[in-house]
Amino acid sequence: MNFILGVIAAIGAACLGVVALLGELVIFAVAGISHIFRPPFYPRLVGRSLMEIGFFSLPVVALTALFTGMVLALQSYTGFSRFNAESAIASVVVLSVTRELGPVLAGLMVSGRAGAAMAAELGTMRVTDQIDALSTLSTSPMKYLVTPRLLAGVIALPLLVAVADILGVMGGFIVATWKLGFNPNVYLISTFANLRAGDVVSGLIKAAVFGFIIALMGCFNGYRSKGGAEGVGAATTAAVVSASILILALDYILTQILFVK
Amino acid sequence: MSTPKIRIRGLKKSFGEKIVLDGVDLDVMAGTGLVVIGGSGTGKSVLIRSILGLVTPDAGVIEIDGEDVLRAPARRARELRAQIGMLFQNGALFDSLPVWENVAFGLLAERRVARRDARAKAIEVLAQVGLAESVAGLSPSELSGGMQKRVALARAIASAPAIMFFDEPTTGLDPIMGAVIDGLIVDCVKRLGSTSIAITHDMASAQRIGDMAAMLYNGRVEWSGPAPSLLTETNPVVAQFTHGRAEGPIKMALRK
Structure with missing residues (x-):
């Protein structure tokens, strides 16, 4: 009997822990967002974060998108040729990249790169008292450290995904025309014939949400890290893992909302 | 009393x-x-x-x-x-900012000086803790422990708390x-x-x-x-x- 009660108590404690963590996360997010609308503003910090999250992530996102488009064209050809449906490759590549692969892969790559960097930077600032020092210098750490990163995440990811969309389609085009013998003009016509503005816009909306999630998880985990180098490492890992899982889970939910009729 | x-x-x-x-x-x-x-x-x-x-x-x-x-x-x-001005145990200087911006941080946050005047003010305060102007543009990581403490002290006194x-x-x-x-x-507190x-x-x-x-x-x-x-x-x-x-x-x- 005691064993069963112990198990129930452990499950209850775990559930309470998860609810408390979610509560903290929501309060943290609301505080970060609320500072967007209240002065003072830090445009220089938003610019710096845009460079960190956006510009410096461009190479890794671009390469990921390019090779994904290339692989997608190759795999689609292998499968579709069995049903004489090779002509659908262009549509499959462009719709897969703009709706799904562009935002998700860019999100995962930026999470691994910029999200981890954010958590490590804020975590180090926390354990070396730099965040407390901000408070003693008449500066809100949330406003100074978190809000610019949240804003930059929401702005940078759609820009990165726009580039990823173009390069992903280009990757498919390169493989289709150079390796698989497609006519370039026919491939391009087929690409744009089946593409709707909504496909691209929905992908960009997903990207904005993912950008927010990456910045939020990076800042949240870094901001509350403790225990020196080990704590910073744990915060960095937690930031990447939680952001990646949330990106994949939210991708399903957003796809359900945006695409399924 | x-x-x-x-x-x-x-x-x-x-x-x-x-x-x-x-x-x-x-x-x-x-x-x-x-x-x-x-x-x-x-x-x-x-x-x-x-x-x-x-x-x-x-x-x-x-x-x-x-x-x-x-x-x-x-x-x-x-x-x-x-x-209240605070000198933290390990200095707690901001790694991402040069020394002068660390020193002038509170002044800039409180909008007491314009950004263009902040560097001159920071150099003035650095001199009060015995640091030369050449230090102003360095990163905190380029300084020795003693110099970091001085910069942290300069940051704490910059707003004349x-x-x-x-x-x-x-x-x-x-x-x-x-x-x-x-x-x-002792000098700073007395002054x-x-x-x-x-x-x-x-x-x-x-x-x-x-x-x-x-x-x-x-x-x-x-x-x-x-x-x-x-x-x-x-x-x-x-x-x-x-x-x-x-x-x-x-x-x-x-x-x-």
Whole structure:
């Protein structure tokens, strides 16, 4: 009997822990967002974060998108040729990249790169008292450290995904025309014939949400890290893992909302 | 009798089951320097972090200029705490900013100087702590421990605060550099006419920078008195701590 009660108590404690963590996360997010609308503003910090999250992530996102488009064209050809449906490759590549692969892969790559960097930077600032020092210098750490990163995440990811969309389609085009013998003009016509503005816009909306999630998880985990180098490492890992899982889970939910009729 | 600049009554703080502060009472008169001593984990840092608002106490009163910062509206509490300059134990300089921006950070945050004038002001304050203009453009990571402490001190005094806190200002420094930092602290506090609270384990430093001293033990103020009498105090807890004796009531307390 005691064993069963112990198990129930452990499950209850775990559930309470998860609810408390979610509560903290929501309060943290609301505080970060609320500072967007209240002065003072830090445009220089938003610019710096845009460079960190956006510009410096461009190479890794671009390469990921390019090779994904290339692989997608190759795999689609292998499968579709069995049903004489090779002509659908262009549509499959462009719709897969703009709706799904562009935002998700860019999100995962930026999470691994910029999200981890954010958590490590804020975590180090926390354990070396730099965040407390901000408070003693008449500066809100949330406003100074978190809000610019949240804003930059929401702005940078759609820009990165726009580039990823173009390069992903280009990757498919390169493989289709150079390796698989497609006519370039026919491939391009087929690409744009089946593409709707909504496909691209929905992908960009997903990207904005993912950008927010990456910045939020990076800042949240870094901001509350403790225990020196080990704590910073744990915060960095937690930031990447939680952001990646949330990106994949939210991708399903957003796809359900945006695409399924 | 005049109102203390800082008045603390019945301050309590626990972390889980661990009681760190268990009813601390302290008065710091305007223009005086109080040194707080005590063993590791006795709540010295928690005490000044509570005054700064970085830690929320469980109970008690913290008054600055007669106003209770714990019960004041948030904006008023911020205004009261804005007159405190803080030197953190490890400097806590911002890695991402050059030295001059670290020093001028508070001034820029409070919009007291325009950005174009901030560098000149920072160089002026750096000179007050004995650092050359050439240091202004360096990153904090390019500085030695002693220079980082000086920059942190420059940042703390840049806004000419009415109250200054020093958290173990000489920790990690050699005795000569420690004495230099103490000298700078005394100069800055005197020049600004500030009220100060310093935490230290270094008895030589405590006597150099403090007018008054208080010892925390078991979550309370065990003893308070003039800092120069620290080494001659007969209270067994204070005497054991200041002379670094292995035998005495502090060790007995640890054995419990």
